[in-house]
Amino acid sequence: MTDKLTKTGAAVGEPVATGSAPSDAFLDVRDLKIHFPTDDGLVKSVDGLSFQLEKGKTLGIVGESGSGKSVTSLGIMGLHTVGQYGRQKAQISGEIWLNGRDLLSADPDEVRKMRGRDMAMIFQDPLSAMHPYYTVGSQIVEAYRVHHDVDKKTARKRAVELLDRVGIPEPAKRFDNYPHEFSGGMRQRAMIAMALVNNPALLIADEPTTALDVTVQAQILDLMRDLQKEFGSAVVIITHDLGVVAELADDILVMYGGRCVERGPAESVFYEPQHPYTWGLLGSMPRIDRDQTDRLIPVKGNPPSLINIPSGCAFNPRCPYADVPKGGITRTQRPELAPAGDRHFSACHMPQEERTRIWTEEIAPKL
Numbered sequence: 431m432t433d434k435l436t437k438t439g440a441a442v443g444e445p446v447a448t449g450s451a452p453s454d455a456f457l458d459v460r461d462l463k464i465h466f467p468t469d470d471g472l473v474k475s476v477d478g479l480s481f482q483l484e485k486g487k488t489l490g491i492v493g494e495s496g497s498g499k500s501v502t503s504l505g506i507m508g509l510h511t512v513g514q515y516g517r518q519k520a521q522i523s524g525e526i527w528l529n530g531r532d533l534l535s536a537d538p539d540e541v542r543k544m545r546g547r548d549m550a551m552i553f554q555d556p557l558s559a560m561h562p563y564y565t566v567g568s569q570i571v572e573a574y575r576v577h578h579d580v581d582k583k584t585a586r587k588r589a590v591e592l593l594d595r596v597g598i599p600e601p602a603k604r605f606d607n608y609p610h611e612f613s614g615g616m617r618q619r620a621m622i623a624m625a626l627v628n629n630p631a632l633l634i635a636d637e638p639t640t641a642l643d644v645t646v647q648a649q650i651l652d653l654m655r656d657l658q659k660e661f662g663s664a665v666v667i668i669t670h671d672l673g674v675v676a677e678l679a680d681d682i683l684v685m686y687g688g689r690c691v692e693r694g695p696a697e698s699v700f701y702e703p704q705h706p707y708t709w710g711l712l713g714s715m716p717r718i719d720r721d722q723t724d725r726l727i728p729v730k731g732n733p734p735s736l737i738n739i740p741s742g743c744a745f746n747p748r749c750p751y752a753d754v755p756k757g758g759i760t761r762t763q764r765p766e767l768a769p770a771g772d773r774h775f776s777a778c779h780m781p782q783e784e785r786t787r788i789w790t791e792e793i794a795p796k797l
Contacts, residue, residue: 455482455527456664457506457632462524464498464505471737472521475501477688479524483681485631488658488665490675490696492711493685496733499668500554502685503634506666507551508533508541528632547577549632550625554640556617560609566620567593567605574627592623596653615646619653626657633658634666639674651677672715676700681773684708687734687744690767694774704776704785706749709793727796743779751788755779 464476476498483489491499504510506528510520526533528549533541553559560569570589571582578585586605593601596619609617618638625633635654639647655678658665667678675682675696682699684692684707692705703709713727731748734740742761746752752760760779767775770782778785 456485456529457483457666458525458527459502459506460525460527462502462505462526463522464501464510465521467521468737473736474688474739475736476505477739479685479688479690481683481690481693483664483666485664486658486662487680488667488678490667490669490679490682491685492669492672492675492682494670494729494733496736497685498688498736499670499685500636503551503636503666503668506533506632506634507545507549508538543577546573546630547628548630549634550628550630552618552621552625552633552635552638554637556614556621557609559621560617560624562609565606565608566612567607570620570624570627573624577628588627589623592627593620595657596620596623596626597649598623615642615649618642618646618650622650622653622657626661629661631663632666633663634668636668638667638669639671647674654678672700672711684711687739688736689744690775690777691745692770692774692776693767694771698771698774702771702774702786703789704770704774704782705745705778706751706780707745709789710748713793713797743777751780754784755781 459482460480462476462479463474466473466475479498479502481489491502493499501510505520505522506526510522522534524534528544533544560566564572567586567589570592571585574580574585574588575582580588590601590605593604598604598616598619604612604616609620612620622638638654639650642650651674654665657663665678667675669675679696681694682692682696683690684699684705686707692699692703692708699708700712703712707729710727710729714729715726729748730750734744734747740747740761742759742763743749743752743765746760749760763779765777765779767777770776770785776782776785780788
């Protein structure tokens with residue numbers, strides 16, 4: 431059993447035991463596994479993930495494409511009733527506690543009623559997430575009336591208020607526009623308005639700034655920060671862009687091969703990272719706060735197949751330090767998350783002293 435200790439009431443980001451009472455955390459995910467049966471084998475998209483999130487805080491989940499980030503978010507929202515890899519349903523185990531309620535053991539109808547009211551999601555592509563045949567305003571109205579017994583006039587007023595709040599110009603007029611009549615940034619703002627129309631306590635944003643230019647990205651991030659302060663929501667930001675989580679996240683969870691390889695406070699993960707994969711992500715991120723004379727340092731190789739995940743540490747085929755632990759343990763035994771600082775955890779076989787030395791002497795000076 432992975433990512434858990436034998437106590438409850440742990441601090442944010444600290445693993446807890448499965449099968450126990452819910453902790454004080456607003457969102458408490460324990461040993462979550464989401465597998466998809468396919469003709470080629472079992473796709474282990476998420477394979478033992480645990481984390482906690484307090485209300486009013488932001489968790490950034492980062493990693494390459496295929497690491498399990500989006501599958502995790504859809505699992506929390508209860509949207510894996512039909513597997514994306516075929517007709518069979520996803521095989522889901524573990525626990526997902528939201529405000530003291532276990533979503534995985536709850537009745538599907540109850541989870542459906544919570545979706546949009548207690549938890550909402552900003553999807554990666556707003557053009558495909560919004561229905562092309564209905565106006566933007568009518569879709570926000572529908573999302574509001576599902577959870578509130580109000581007439582259309584009241585719901586329309588609420589929708590216009592939200593469109594104005596997220597920065598849509600002339601919101602009463604743009605209410606009657608179709609999604610294709612909005613720019614990319616405006617569609618993303620409309621998706622945020624739809625997600626927030628019911629004041630959800632949990633907001634999940636899946637790649638909220640993908641395909642947007644840098645100016646619009648900054649506006650969207652500022653908007654999300656302001657709205658979180660206003661609504662007090664717990665926010666999960668899912669992205670491969672470390673610049674995004676640097677702007678918003680209080681804590682960072684790094685995923686690789688369907689598992690968490692590092693987790694901790696944002697400042698600690700950025701300035702004292704404890705896993706070679708996190709070093710690779712930081713090395714491949716462009717910097718504007720210093721002169722960049724050398725090329726970016728890529729993470730060599732490709733992400734692992736989620737059907738045939740490498741034995742031992744899943745990162746070992748790409749890790750330049752795989753041979754540092756003696757005896758080939760990196761290729762035979764899977765590392766568990768272990769404390770690496772205050773609320774900071776890392777899953778690496780290398781001794782912490784050696785990781786700290788490598789980061790301080792070899793990696794950090796190059797970034």
